[in-house]
Amino acid sequence: MDVRLNNVSQLAGFAKRDDLRFFLQAICQVSYVHMPSLAPTKEVLDAYKKQKGSWSEYESRFNELMKAREIETLASKELLDGACLLCSEEKPHHCHRRLVAEYLQQRWPEVTITHLG
Numbered sequence: 001m002d003v004r005l006n007n008v009s010q011l012a013g014f015a016k017r018d019d020l021r022f023f024l025q026a027i028c029q030v031s032y033v034h035m036p037s038l039a040p041t042k043e044v045l046d047a048y049k050k051q052k053g054s055w056s057e058y059e060s061r062f063n064e065l066m067k068a069r070e071i072e073t074l075a076s077k078e079l080l081d082g083a084c085l086l087c088s089e090e091k092p093h094h095c096h097r098r099l100v101a102e103y104l105q106q107r108w109p110e111v112t113i114t115h116l117g
Helices: 010-015 017-028 042-049 055-069 096-107
Strands: none
16 A cells, blocks of 8 residues: 555656556555555645654644544555555654554554564
């Protein structure tokens, strides 16, 4: 499940939306789903990345955004069962996919989070 806001950027390399959809299906027989509703807004992302904001401010703003969007109603448990959340960060420490997973786990206690790599 692609939770990136920008999934067609040249910086995405082989992980651009259409390429990734092809590779996942051809190599792994895995479906590709893009859910921009699980991504930060451009404003929230820019405040952190471009304006060098603090991680704690980003985390707070993104958590408020997820709450306002009620993301637990946008992504069903069935769709997320066995899903792998993809974003642009290598590690989960400062990554919104971790925040999405933790937010959903607070609402769905049976969710198990496993960080890959």
